[in-house]
Amino acid sequence: MTIKPIYLTRRIMINKNKVIIKLLGLCVMFLGLSCNTFVSDKGxxxxxxxxxxxxxxxxxxxxxxxxxNDDVINLLLENLQEDGSWSTIDYSNKVRGGWPVKNHVQHVQSLAIHYKNKTSSFYKDKDVSHKIHKALNYWLDNDxxxxxxxxxxxxVPELLLPTLFLMENELSKQQQDKAIVLLNRAKIKMSGQNKVWLSTNVLLRSLLLRKQDSVSIASKAIQDELKIANGVGVKSxxxxxxxxxxxQFGNYGLSYxxxxxxxxxxxNNTPFQFEDHKIEFLREYILKGQQWVIWNNTYDVNASGRQLFENEQExxxxxxxxxxxxxKTLDTTHTKAYEDVLNTKTLLGNKHFWKSDFHVHRRQDFYFSVKMSSKRVVGTESVNQxxxxxxxxxxxxxxxxxxxEAYRNVxxxxxxxxxxxxxxxxxxxxxxxxxFSGFKTNGTFVGGVCDGKNGIAVMNYNRDGLAAKKSWFMINDKVVCLGSGITTNSAFPVTTTINQSFLKGSVLVSENNSVKKTSRIGASQEINWVLHDQIGYLFPNQRQVKLSTQILEGSWNNVAKRYRPVILTExxxxxxxxxxxxxxxxxxEYILxxxxxxxxxxxxxxNKPFKIVNSEAQxxxxxxxxTWAGIVFYSEGLSEIYGGISVNKPCVLMLERKQDALVLSVSDPSHKLTEIEVNLKGHYAFEGSTYSKGxxxxxxxxxxxDQAGKSAQYRLSK
Structure with a gap:
């Protein structure tokens, strides 16, 4: 229906229909601005x-x-009962995580979207409209x-708001009043993503109520979270x-x-739009944060927080x-950057997230990550079962x-x-x-160093009476994994697990340089390497290795209580x-x-690819x-690498030899030091350096x- 503008001549205003004039005046007074009018079939x-x-x-x-998806709507309509409830929902369910009862509000929203979308076969279907109101009333009446x-x-407010906007011209005052009671539970408070969720609900509620000042306040509250946070939120x-x-990259961080x-x-394109520097911040969060944890169209398990659900990584x-x-459609001047991220294998390199004790090493044909924790950083949480x-x-x-596929639903x-x-x-x-508040290890020397291409992660582990010095050297297409000082008084055995994944094809084992296919290794001193599912495990010093390939029983109910206790095998x-x-x-010692x-x-x-030192001190x-070397100094000391390198305090060093220079990357995993003295054999030009006796x-x-723990990089000219 086309609505023609109403023009009032002086004669009309003076002589005719003064009631209409007063009503229009009240409209302008109430809204304070001109009105955009939509008329429904009901007028x-x-x-x-x-x-x-x-x-x-x-x-x-x-x-x-x-x-x-009209097929989904057909199913929803089929399962909708006469009283407005769905036969597929148990309304007495009180599970805290993934509360299934609110699927009712999601279903109503889906019906409303299809009812209002011209491309849907349910567009302006009167029967669908009737059922939307029936289902909406069922929720509003029962709350x-x-x-x-x-x-x-x-x-609930987040799911309810779209329906209220789409069906606004058909809602009764009683429906609106009941809905507002539910929407009013959202207040602008808290911080991080919780604040964004709440403020977004307030933003849309304020729009629905035509409260321009409240819209402005809510928009500002949302944009205020586009910053480096002192507490929860995006870190430095x-x-x-x-x-x-x-x-919380994949949980709160992805929702954020x-x-x-x-x-x-x-x-966008309104008086409340995002400021340019806020859009830039959002872009940086994607390019310097989120894009690092998606590879081959799979989201990193280590970055997913507590949400280890079925098919969740996909x-x-x-x-x-x-x-x-x-x-791409909003930030159009950076479309190419977003295109590169969409091709999830484009990003190559190494990054240590020093605020999160998290390290990523990625190449086009593989992805590797290490998730650590310390006295500074919480390792994980179990919330809502x-x-x-x-x-x-x-x-x-x-x-x-x-x-x-190795960890998909494992x-x-x-x-x-x-x-x-x-x-x-x-x-x-x-x-x-x-x-969520109680999981930290006692480690203080936890962190890493990186130069954008390669890196080292280190964890001086101390938890529940077990101590171990663990490190991962990520060099080009290999990862060297070292552990030393493994000590405990526990009467139970201690195990370092190299991998635990789905069995894919055969397993090759080299025992005393003799290669064979096998499904199990007992205690043995002669294992050189293992090959399974395109990954090789090389043992430079022939370790006592234990391999098993078993059919195991499992249940999703043991991971999260939202699932039924169904037994599966793999x-x-x-x-x-x-x-x-x-x-x-x-x-x-082992090499991936x-x-x-x-x-x-x-x-x-x-032809062993590396020279390895693995002691408690270093x-x-x-x-x-x-051409490349990395050193973890757990205390001040001397390394024999490159003729001799010494430091006066614990740190992590990474060195790359160039034709005319030595590139030095260094970090302080303790986050407490202000400076470190490094002595190198040879003569290097560097501001403030001194040269004496070679x-x-x-x-x-x-x-x-906020940058403590970050890698510092220096180019030392020969």
Whole structure:
């Protein structure tokens, strides 16, 4: 229907229809601005002030751009009962995480979107309209409540608001009044993503009520979270924290990105639009943060927080890619950058997130990450009966992917005391259920160094009576994993787990240089290497290795209580190093070789690629060609690398030899030092350096404040 403008002549204003004039005057007085009018088939007008018109249009268009699936709607209509409830929902369910009762509000929203979308076969279907009202009334009349505050203040209002906008010209005053009671539970408070969720609900509620001042306040509150946060939120290394100093890239951090882009879309080209520097911040969070944890269309398990759900890594990757598609249309001057992120194998390099004890090493054909924790950083959490086995998920979990399938839905079958990369006491007690506030290790020397291409992660591990010095040297297409000082008084054995993944094809083992296919290795001193699923495991010193490939039972209910206790079975590959009971200063060395072959493993076994030192005081790796070296100094000391390198304080060094220079990268995993003195054999030109008796002495100024723990890099000319 086309609405023609109404023009009032002086004669009309003086002589005719004074009642209409008064009504129009009241409209202008009430709104304070001119009105944008929409008329429904029922003749009910929906008016918005001119300063809110574009905002309202953006909101309507945003929801009408949702993907249309009429088959889903047919199913919803089929299961909708006469009283407005759905037969598929148990309305008495009180589970805290993923409360299924609020699916009712989601279903109503889906019906409203299809009813209002011209491309849907249900567009303006009167029967669908009738059922939308019936289902909406069922919720408004019952006001279902969960045991989780999040659902009442955030989840339900967020799901309800689109329906209220789309169906506004058909809603009765009674429906509107009841809905506002539910919406009013959202207040602008808290911080981080919780504040963004709440403020977004207030933003849209204020639009619905035509409260321009409140819209402005809510928009500002949302944009205020586009900053480097002192507490929860985006950190100075572009990681994301929530529930304390805890990496939450894939949980709160991904929701933060989605909601920021949604609000950016809502207020774009309006008086409330995002400021340019806020858009730049959002871009940086994607390019320097989120894009590092998606590879081969899979989201990193280590970056997912407590949300270890079925198919979750693929779902999170889809969500992030949807964000990138949206940013392409909004932030048009940087379309190419978003295109590169969408091709999730474009990004190559190494990054240490010093605020989160998290390290990523990625190449086009593999992805590797290490998740650590310390006295500064919380390792993981178990909230809403999720991640209930994850007690060790921040204890140096090291995951290597060459195709994205190794850990896809593996969680029901994991032995949670044998997580890849960890060194753990194998006691017989059940794992404690942790909360978001209580999981930190006693380690203070935890961190890493990187130069953008390669890096080193280090974790001086100290938890539950077990000590171990663990490091990961990420050099080009290999990862050297070292452990030393493994000590405990526990009567239970200690195990370092190399990997635990789905069994894919055969397993090759080289024992005393003889290659064979096998499914199990008992105790043996002669293992040279193992090859499974394109990953080689090289043991430079022939270690006591334990391999098993068993059909195991598992259940998603053991991971998160939202799932039913259904028993599943899968073939699992498990490779471990055993250190025995009450080990004293035990150690291990192994090298991960992504995309390996039998010939490559035979060659590497004969021609060891690195020189390795692995002691309590120092762990170091040097390439055989001498072009690269890395050293973890657990105390002041001297390394024999490059003729002699010494430091006066604990630190991590990485060196790369160039034709005319030495590139030095250094970091302080303790985050406490201000400077370090480094002595190098040879004569190097560097500001403030001194040369004496064949050695160059440097005083390295370390990053401070919010940058403490970050790598400092120097180019030393020969």
């Amino acid at each position: 009910i007008n929906v008016r918005y002030p001119s300063d809110l018109e574009e905002f309202h249009k953006n909101v309507i268009n945003y929801y009408l751009n949702y993907e249309i 279902f409540l969960s045991t989780n505050w999040h659902d009442q203040h955030i989840g 290394d572009w990681s994301y924290h929530e529930h304390g100093a805890q990496l 990105l989605e909601d920021m882009i949604k609000c950016y879309t809502f207020v 779902k999170k990757a889809v969500r992030l890619k949807r964000c990138l598609e949206q940013m 999720e991640n209930i086995q994850g007690y060790y998920m921040g204890d140096g979990v090291a995951l290597l992917s060459t195709h994205g 969680f029901p079958f994991w032995d949670w005391k044998k997580l890849p990369g960890t060194t753990i006491i194998q006691d017989t007690s059940a794992l404690p259920i942790i909360k 073939n699992i590959f498990k490779l471990c190093l055993e250190h025995g009971k009450q080990p004293k200063n035990e150690k291990y 070789i992504p995309n390996a072959s039998e010939d490559a493993m035979i060659h590497l076994n004969k 762990q170091s790796v040097e390439s055989n060609d001498g 050695q160059t002495q440097l005083t390295i100024q370390l990053p401070q404040g």
